[in-house]
Amino acid sequence: MSRDDLLTWFTHRLSRPPDATDVYTVARDFYQLGAHSRALACLTLYVTLPAAATPGRHLLAHCHLAIGDGERALKEFKKCVKEGYHEDWQLVVELTIEGEERRRKERGRGEDGVGVGDWPRREESVWQ
Numbered sequence: 001m002s003r004d005d006l007l008t009w010f011t012h013r014l015s016r017p018p019d020a021t022d023v024y025t026v027a028r029d030f031y032q033l034g035a036h037s038r039a040l041a042c043l044t045l046y047v048t049l050p051a052a053a054t055p056g057r058h059l060l061a062h063c064h065l066a067i068g069d070g071e072r073a074l075k076e077f078k079k080c081v082k083e084g085y086h087e088d089w090q091l092v093v094e095l096t097i098e099g100e101e102r103r104r105k106e107r108g109r110g111e112d113g114v115g116v117g118d119w120p121r122r123e124e125s126v127w128q
Contacts, residue, residue, distance in 0.1 A: 007045070020046060023043075024042075024053075030042060046060070065095075074096065
């Protein structure tokens with residue numbers, strides 16, 4: 001759904017233009033129901049509204065994480081920390097470490113599929 005589609009939907013449902021609280025409330029309800037992609041659409045709109053607050057960005061980051069988009073989640077969590085939501089520091093560190101490990105594994109794989117860290121186990125020794 002595009003931003004304009006969402007604004008039209010909210011305006012039709014509310015019989016007035018939506019404010020940030022309306023959008024956040026619907027997004028939070030979607031998130032709690034497990035409809036993460038719908039919550040993501042609403043929160044993407046929410047963070048562009050004038051009265052948007054950091055908890056909405058925090059929930060947006062969790063939506064990205066729930067749908068498996070760790071890179072975008074990390075970007076949003078970093079923005080939350082910069083905005084003073086210091087509770088997200090741990091998630092920033094964890095996602096940074098996971099991203100580095102994933103990149104290292106991808107770089108370490110050669111054409112034959114064997115990476116630097118793929119040493120044989122002791123019982124699979126090449127010396128036997």
